[in-house]
Amino acid sequence: MSRTSAAAGKASTSSSHFELFGLAARFQLDAVALERAYREIQARVHPDRFAHAGDAERRASLQWTTRVNEAYRALKNPVQRASHLLALHGVDVAFETNTAMAPAFLAQQMELREALENATHSKDAGALGALQQSIARDKQTLENRLAQRIDSEKDYAAAAGLVREMQFLEKLEAEIDGAYELIE
Amino acid sequence: MALLQISEPGMSPAPHERRLAVGIDLGTTNSLVATVRNGVATVLPDAQGRPLLPSIVRYHPDGKVEVGYAAQARQADDPKNTIVSVKRFMGRGVRDVDHAQNAPYDFVDAPGMLRLRTATGVKSPVEVSAEILKVLRERAELALGDALAGSVITVPAYFDEAQRQATKDAGRLAGLNVLRLLNEPTAAAIAYGLDNASEGTFAVYDLGGGTFDLSILKLSRGVFEVVATSGDSMLGGDDFDQRVFCWIVEQAKLAPLSPRDMRLLLVRAREAKEYLTLHGEAQITTKLSTGEFVDVTLDTETFCRITQTLVQKTLGPVRKALRDAGLAVNDVQGVVMVGGATRMPQIQRAVAEFFRRDPLNNLDPDKVVALGAAMQANVLAGNKPQGEDWLLLDVIPLSLGVETMGGLVEKIIPRNSTIPAARGREFTTFKDGQTGMSFHVVQGERELVSDCRSLARFELKGIPPMAAGAARVRVTYQVDADGLLSVGAKEATTGAEASVTVKPSYGLADADIERMLRDSFSHAKEDVHARALTEARVDGERLVEATRSALAADAALLAPEHRQPIDRALAALEKALASSDHRAIKQAVDTLNRATEPFAERRMDEGIRRALAGKKIGSL
Numbered sequence: 001m002s003r004t005s006a007a008a009g010k011a012s013t014s015s016s017h018f019e020l021f022g023l024a025a026r027f028q029l030d031a032v033a034l035e036r037a038y039r040e041i042q043a044r045v046h047p048d049r050f051a052h053a054g055d056a057e058r059r060a061s062l063q064w065t066t067r068v069n070e071a072y073r074a075l076k077n078p079v080q081r082a083s084h085l086l087a088l089h090g091v092d093v094a095f096e097t098n099t100a101m102a103p104a105f106l107a108q109q110m111e112l113r114e115a116l117e118n119a120t121h122s123k124d125a126g127a128l129g130a131l132q133q134s135i136a137r138d139k140q141t142l143e144n145r146l147a148q149r150i151d152s153e154k155d156y157a158a159a160a161g162l163v164r165e166m167q168f169l170e171k172l173e174a175e176i177d178g179a180y181e182l183i184e
Numbered sequence: 185m186a187l188l189q190i191s192e193p194g195m196s197p198a199p200h201e202r203r204l205a206v207g208i209d210l211g212t213t214n215s216l217v218a219t220v221r222n223g224v225a226t227v228l229p230d231a232q233g234r235p236l237l238p239s240i241v242r243y244h245p246d247g248k249v250e251v252g253y254a255a256q257a258r259q260a261d262d263p264k265n266t267i268v269s270v271k272r273f274m275g276r277g278v279r280d281v282d283h284a285q286n287a288p289y290d291f292v293d294a295p296g297m298l299r300l301r302t303a304t305g306v307k308s309p310v311e312v313s314a315e316i317l318k319v320l321r322e323r324a325e326l327a328l329g330d331a332l333a334g335s336v337i338t339v340p341a342y343f344d345e346a347q348r349q350a351t352k353d354a355g356r357l358a359g360l361n362v363l364r365l366l367n368e369p370t371a372a373a374i375a376y377g378l379d380n381a382s383e384g385t386f387a388v389y390d391l392g393g394g395t396f397d398l399s400i401l402k403l404s405r406g407v408f409e410v411v412a413t414s415g416d417s418m419l420g421g422d423d424f425d426q427r428v429f430c431w432i433v434e435q436a437k438l439a440p441l442s443p444r445d446m447r448l449l450l451v452r453a454r455e456a457k458e459y460l461t462l463h464g465e466a467q468i469t470t471k472l473s474t475g476e477f478v479d480v481t482l483d484t485e486t487f488c489r490i491t492q493t494l495v496q497k498t499l500g501p502v503r504k505a506l507r508d509a510g511l512a513v514n515d516v517q518g519v520v521m522v523g524g525a526t527r528m529p530q531i532q533r534a535v536a537e538f539f540r541r542d543p544l545n546n547l548d549p550d551k552v553v554a555l556g557a558a559m560q561a562n563v564l565a566g567n568k569p570q571g572e573d574w575l576l577l578d579v580i581p582l583s584l585g586v587e588t589m590g591g592l593v594e595k596i597i598p599r600n601s602t603i604p605a606a607r608g609r610e611f612t613t614f615k616d617g618q619t620g621m622s623f624h625v626v627q628g629e630r631e632l633v634s635d636c637r638s639l640a641r642f643e644l645k646g647i648p649p650m651a652a653g654a655a656r657v658r659v660t661y662q663v664d665a666d667g668l669l670s671v672g673a674k675e676a677t678t679g680a681e682a683s684v685t686v687k688p689s690y691g692l693a694d695a696d697i698e699r700m701l702r703d704s705f706s707h708a709k710e711d712v713h714a715r716a717l718t719e720a721r722v723d724g725e726r727l728v729e730a731t732r733s734a735l736a737a738d739a740a741l742l743a744p745e746h747r748q749p750i751d752r753a754l755a756a757l758e759k760a761l762a763s764s765d766h767r768a769i770k771q772a773v774d775t776l777n778r779a780t781e782p783f784a785e786r787r788m789d790e791g792i793r794r795a796l797a798g799k800k801i802g803s804l
Contacts, residue, residue: 045791046576047665048364048564048665051364052334052363052726052730054777057788059781060781060785061788062662066662069603069605070606072602184503
């Protein structure tokens with residue numbers, strides 16, 4: 001029992017997501033290198049490799065694969081990747097509340113939400129699509145700014161504000177998905 | 185054709201080196217078993233050469249059980265005791281079943297999963313499915329000449345936790361060592377991808393007898409990655425039969441029917457549907473037990489009209505999967521058609537129109553799932569050398585969450601997460617001095633608990649009394665490679681630990697399964713003890729072999745003080761294997777498993793180190 005929990009601890013706390021994949025801890029990420037490292041690790045630890053093995057190896061494989069999947073998912077998502085990087089530098093995005101959201105950003109969010117409501121109300125899939133594209137563009141801009149703040153300027157407190165803006169946009173994207181299901 | 189293989193003189197593999205493994209497609213309408221022989225996946229036919237086994241089970245008053253064609257032939261004579269499409273009832277209550285009033289069964293409502301009252305007694309859908317699996321296991325053992333080392337059973341990708349657990353239980357009840365539950369569209373993609381050496385993004389449109397799945401996969405050399413999956417676990421060819429059935433009743437102005445006539449007309453409806461695949465109209469004639477004659481003609485146009493909404497219903501999940509994958513229709517390079525129901529021309533047309541390309545039909549839609557499952561079973565059994573095998577990355581179809589205040593769902597693991605997956609979330613107490621918390625585990629996409637499927641409830645007790653909001657209770661969800669969930673909760677602020685683990689069960693506790701196992705043997709010729717011994721031996725030999733090959737590969741990773749207990753436990757297991765005491769074998773297996781834990785962890789660490797050192801393996 002103690003050995004099992006030790007293994008679980010090891011698989012879940014081992015260093016940063018970046019180290020796990022042998023990558024530099026930067027916001028700007030080499031997506032191809034990440035995917036290659038992910039697949040090479042999975043090829044060695046995945047439960048399918050150990051389906052005929054003993055319990056001990058199957059358990060260790062399950063724990064490692066879980067850890068690798070979670071790290072991969074986190075690194076692929078810009079909000080989670082940025083939050084992870086900031087956490088590595090001791091900045092907690094959730095507790096960094098002293099920076100108020102810019103009024104211009106909030107006004108823009110209100111507009112986007114109104115557009116979403118109108119599109120849902122009039123069952124306009126085209127308008128939803130246009131909204132999605134506009135959010136995708138805003139996210140791209142935010143990603144560029146995040147790369148600047150984190151990788152070049154190392155201004156983590158300022159980056160935390162941008163991460164929160166990005167969270168707003170992700171939430172909106174999820175709501176657009178929900179709206180598609182409503183109007184279908 | 186693959187060439188037959190001949191070993192080098194003196195190096196011929198012992199019979200046990202090649203582990204007998206099969207893939208089983210446990211279908212709503214038909215089931216199949218397939219295996220890989222001489223490098224080629226083939227479906228194993230019955231003694232009469234028939235590849236399919238109708239998924240029909242008939243219970244006789246004397247306890248005899250008939251499965252397949254024999255049961256099918258008598259289904260209209262004995263509808264109550266002849267169970268068809270039992271897959272629709274797996275992990276389901278009576279309220280979940282569509283057209284329950286049109287089904288000629290004697291349902292018994294039971295917590296978790298419904299039961300069926302038959303001449304042999306009250307049966308759970310798990311027991312009925314196990315009868316089908318048992319016939320396929322015996323068929324495979326006869327064809328392959330030995331006990332099976334392992335099997336892969338396919339499930340619809342959109343099956344939820346309850347349905348998956350029920351399927352795995354049925355496998356266990358049938359005496360199978362289930363290596364993995366594999367999603368049907370993924371199995372089809374393996375068979376298809378390997379057969380055509382395909383690369384790129386593919387959609388698999390799988391309309392079976394009772395379930396619909398749509399999976400989107402990225403295929404690249406050596407990797408099958410499911411990007412998104414969607415579907416409807418209550419939509420299939422059966423629903424088309426149902427529409428035709430209702431149309432006949434309406435056309436012929438029939439009064440309410442007896443169970444026997446109901447089954448008779450459903451069979452005629454199915455025959456008409458199949459006939460219309462290649463013909464413009466189908467004549468439906470039959471004499472009912474009341475003496476009434478039915479004589480109506482169904483043409484293609486009418487058939488398309490009365491099933492139009494069903495065809496459209498499949499396109500909702502298609503759009504949802506594309507959205508989840510972040511892909512547009514023209515990103516998809518091919519659409520693979522799977523399941524007998526995709527033979528209907530209106531389905532082919534609707535899919536072609538939606539994807540703006542002709543769907544791919546070059547593998548038999550009835551066999552492709554079993555063939556893919558056999559290929560995966562062969563890999564899981566370790567019969568393929570590294571470099572020649574492949575990596576399969578699959579996802580969970582439905583979000584897993586927990587109930588919070590006000591009957592709302594907090595999602596913990598979102599749908600389309602790659603499995604295995606684990607995620608935790610912290611919760612706290614609502615009242616001062618609260619020492620217990622109760623958790624409700626749910627599955628589904630909706631915000632209200634009442635709109636999701638309830639999986640399990642459990643309580644965490646022994647939280648030290650604290651002010652409201654001070655306790656820190658971490659709930660962790662772990663989904664394994666079969667898509668099955670286990671949940672744990674732990675309080676951590678004061679260092680006082682309390683934890684609990686639940687495995688959701690659906691009216692079938694382990695004790696129930698034990699009892700069913702015993703019951704099933706009392707009707708069969710097999711001896712319980714002999715079966716237990718065979719299973720323990722297969723398991724034990726597998727472990728001896730796995731340990732040996734691990735030691736051969738990585739003995740250098742082991743410090744002498746860790747090596748000794750392994751060698752001792754290994755010797756003890758080999759000695760136990762020579763005996764005929766299945767309990768002794770099981771005990772020795774447990775001991776060896778414990779002894780190899782540190783070694784297993786070292787090997788896993790080493791695997792990751794090597795992967796990052798850039799030592800590429802074969803095809804990846």
